[in-house]
Amino acid sequence: MTRRRGQSDLPAYGGMSAFAGDIHNHCAISYGHGSIEDAYANARMQLDFASVTGHASWHDMPEDPAHVADYHRRGFARLQEQWEHVQDVTDGAHVDGEFVSFLSFEWHSMTYGDHCIYYRSGRGPLAPAQAQSLEELRTELRAVQAAGLPTMALPHHIGYLAGRRGVNWDTYSAELSPVVEMISMHGSGEQDNSPRPYLHTMGPRDAGSTAIAGLGRGHRFGFIGSTDHHSAHPGSHGHGLAMVWAPELTRESLWEAIQARRTYAITGDRIMLATSVDGAPMGSEITASGSREIAVQVRGGAALETVQLLRNGEVIAEKRPEHATLSDTFDGILAIAFGWGEVGAFIDWDVEVSLSGGEIHAVEPRLRGYDTLADQAGETDRYAFSSWRQTSRSTATLTTRTYGNPTVTTDATQQLALHVEVGADAVLTVTANGRTLRRTIAELMTGPAVSYIGGFLSGAFVMHRALPYHAASLTWELTDEGTGDQTDIYYARVRQVNDQHAWSSPTWVTHPRA
Structure with a gap:
């Protein structure tokens, strides 16, 4: 696989790459769906680093509504039972230079806002999760650090009202929280008028809890994103990612970069x-x-x-x-998306993408999991259902699954973005579930091309308009x-x-x- 990683020629970033990760997401190790093995398989498919997070405790949890309190308690108990297994899988997923994993758990709080706790390792204690206040949690984590295991406690979905699980800037400290998770599937907590509003059942965002409010109060922190996805799919496209400028893909290098706040937040596309x-x-x-x-x-x-x-x-x-004139060569991105069809009707895709007259320099997968936040009546048969390979310099394959777009404003398609340098007369060919679509790059420069795999309301795929880098x-x-x-x-x-x-x-x- 040829994975795309951003680099900059600004002198401040010499010798560094922009590594992409998701360090806050969930699966069935607590409350959520899918195995932790599926979660790390999905993470390795399109990320450089990840942490699969277990819901661990909630010291001031409301008892009403009762069914919500009940499924939280079941999730906390499940994580306690599986903690050894969680550590084993997290540690086993880590390979320096290839993929980095961190151990984590989530500490809920109405009073102080939710925090995700991280260890610079695949192993660490769950006991600090029982802290009954933020200062008690910090005391526990200081003891862990004193014993030789670096820790962090990062606030997330910060924009909710303080006292309703939003960040409490009165009690915030940068000591263990060098960055905050500003964007996730909950929305953007940057400012009250920033894109991606909060639409979850927990309520709207509050101006006093936003990042700009915290900065205005003199706090110093960096920005990251993560998905907070609940179906074993770290990096599910469009919900949030943490980008880290670091010289090496190792736990130590990424950790140091986060401590130094050489981080930025993105929603999905691998923006450098x-x-x-x-x-x-x-x-x-x-x-x-x-x-x-x-x-x-x-x-x-x-x-x-x-x-x-x-x-x-x-x-x-x-x-x-700035506008640039077209030429006989194309240096840019060819993106293909698969999905549509009837809502809830699974389509299993078997795709081959080939490029004649040029090479695929890198592949950027933009893949999604099932968007489910809470318990549901039944489980699907699998949560790791995508796989891609660059099989040659000019060919890539993808197997994946779609199930229609849940609403007319929710994108649940699966995508591949090819980074290429070719002549305008080069031909992109996509064969999906037996249907073949071909277009020259010159044709795709004028607009997208669409094909269906069956009759009315069947699944469809699209070659998006070819995107020259100068436009991006x-x-x-x-x-x-x-x-x-x-x-x-x-x-x-x-x-x-x-x-x-x-x-x-x-x-x-x-x-x-x-």
Whole structure:
């Protein structure tokens, strides 16, 4: 497999790659669906690192509604029973340089907001989950660290109202929480008006719980995403991923990068985002008495709609890719999506994709699992149902499953994105379940091509419009004089035309005072 990993030519990111992970997701080790073995199989298929998280405890859980409290307790007991097995599988999934795994569990709290607890290992104690307050939890984790096992406690779905499982900025500390999970299937907790609103049964997002509110109160933290998926599918496309700038794919290297806040949050497409302020990477704290030299570099997975630079929560500059003339060669992305058909009707797909007249440089899988948050009446037969391979320099295969789009605004398709450099007369051929579709790159530059695998309301597949990199990329340099305040906070926000997004971690610039 040729996996795509982002790199930047900004000097601040020399020798680093942008590794993609999902460190908060669930399966049947607590409450959720599918085995942990399926979860890690799905993770290795399209991620560089992952942690499969068990729901562990809830010290101030409401007793009403009773059925919700009941299934939480069953889930907590299940994790306790399986903890040794969870450690074995997590440790066994890890191979330095190929795939990194971390052990984790989730600590729920109405009062302090939910936190996911991580160990820089595949093994660690579950006992800290019984803490009855956030400070007690921190005390337990400090003891674990003192014994030689580094830990983190990262807030997630921060945007809910404080006291309703949203972050409590009054009790937040960066000591064990260098980053916060800002985007997941719950929505975006960046600002009250940012894309991806909170639509879960737990309620809307509250302005006082957002990331920008926490930054405004003087807290310093970076941004990550994760899916919070509940059906054994870490990295389920579109819900959130953690991107980490690190020199190596090892536990130690990724952990150090998260501690340094060299992280950014994305929703799904593998957007490369790099920022620097006076040569320092995202997450840095620097001192500057005058103007600041800022650089932003982006390479997206679809056409860029806008890239914005924010200072202290306000957009101060905006840029779009410059128009480029077409040529006889194509350097960019060919994306193919599979699915549609009747809702709930499973379609098992057998796909071969081939490219004549050029090579596939890398494959970016954009695959999804079943979107289920809570207990359901029955289980499906399997939760690891996708597999892909790049079988040659010009061919890739995919087997996967779709079940229709649950609503007219919910995308449940499965996708492959091919990164290629070919002539405009090269031909892309997709054979799916016995149906073949062919188009030249020149034809796909003018628009998508569609085919069905049967009659009316059957499954369908589409070759999306060919995307040249120049429509998805930009490098932007600008100078800002700052506000004159003691500290200014800068970060970048990316929006693609396909409703995929990215947010860099902030950089803090402090003005020296005499």
